[in-house]
Amino acid sequence: MIFALEWRIALRARRLFLLNAGIPLLLVAPLALGGAPDVHAAVVYTVLFAFFGTFGSAIPLVRDVDSGLFGRIVRTGLPTRRVLAERLAAHTLLDVLQLLPGLVLILAAAGTGAGAALRTLLAALAVLLAANTLGIWVASAGRSIAEAALFATILSLFGLHLGGVFRAPAGGVLAGIAHVLPFGHLHAAMREALGIGGAEASIGVALAGALVASGATVALAEPLVRRLTRHTAR
């Protein structure tokens, strides 16, 4: 019910939908078509996907909490886990759809083969699910859209750092963390798609990591929703 609602709202707000699809396309086009070094482009694409997911989840959620709409949905009696899970699924798949033109451009410009393209798409799905999950936590910490934007930036960068996107492969615990977070896997998949070598993306691990994070978040829906709605009296 919430899944269908979110899709219906997104498709009705045509201008916003097109902007959300068009802006990533405009951001990746100069890199994909302008001959930017692939090693840098792979990082930028990964950062873009992570930010898109986190912001796209956190900002609308803060807006809906502020307006009282989220509270109204929760107070219909629908199970809070279902509300959060369906919202998460809907926003993740909407993000995939809106980023698809940009991704297609990246892959087409690089002449990526079908196998690598599919691996990149699945790694992107894992990152968007993880980033959308992160967005829920960001929204629960922020009291305004400005705060949420700040926290989304900090946490996305931190997640990317932990995922090994900005640093050389490390050993020990950090390597373990980097392995279960999907960000490094998308980075690796992007490198593969652009035809440069490096660590191989493990799509199964990326998807499993994102699913575990989102599942744990949904399991904590009750306290999360209480925290989300604590500052609004509507």
Place this chain on the structure above:
Amino acid sequence: MGPVAALQARGLEHRWRSGHGVGPLDLDVVPAEAVGILGPNGAGKSTLLRVLSGVLPARRGSLRVLGADTVPFSRLGCAADAPVHFDELTGRENALFFARATGLGTGAARDAVDRFIRRLRLEDAADRPAGEYSLGMRRKLALVEAFAHGPALVLLDEPTLGLDAASQEALLGVIREHVVAKGAVVAATNDLAAAARFDRVVFLHEGRIVLAGRPADLLGRHGGHATIRARIRSARPPVIAIDGADVTETTAHRVELRAARAAAVLPALCAALAEQGVVVEEIRVREPDLRDVFREATGATWEFREEDRP
């Protein structure tokens, strides 16, 4: 065993840091009862409704809603004073979503939503995006959403605000039907004409209940004075002394009296003014209403809007 109370609050309190808020108070609402919560702005009406509907927590005391310690949301209908909707969806789609989310099947939800859209006179706008709605339409939509799923208890905040006269009448009809069908309604309102048609009214003052009862009984006991106000033209304030009337204001432009029976005083007032050569431009009589009850009970004023003044 009797029917489960729709609401049972004991020592209920929610105070903001400023000290404003509501409580401690006790409140009982039974099924098949419409209760009006009255009081001037800032009396705590909206805060009370938000606590009753589970939007705000009770800081102290206990609250049972429909026999449960936690608010059973699917059996509750709420319309806030500033309703929010999905602006991208039509009014009908909004109402259908909330009806289905509270547990109605698709067919039943459609039937119920159609019925309440008709009853509350929203047909013409029902298939337009809610983002295009006026305040009155938004409020009507909130009322459709509050009633459509057939809740046992409906909480309404200023339900008649922004509605035209015909829609107000329609809403009062819907409330009455809901009560006849053994539902309960609690409405915070400043609309005294509407409140006078409820089964019981509760007056809030500074967050506490100061008076409660049937409107007719309260009017009989507390507010038994009509106000007579004359707009005049005179060189000096006229001298008015009439048996059975208290003169509360006398100037060269205005005379105000309070009397148990306006009809008994009016001839004497007109005669006194004529005798003194005073030109009378207008005389207005306001029969006692629930504001007078509040004033008598609390000694506090309940500000009148200028258009309500006699």
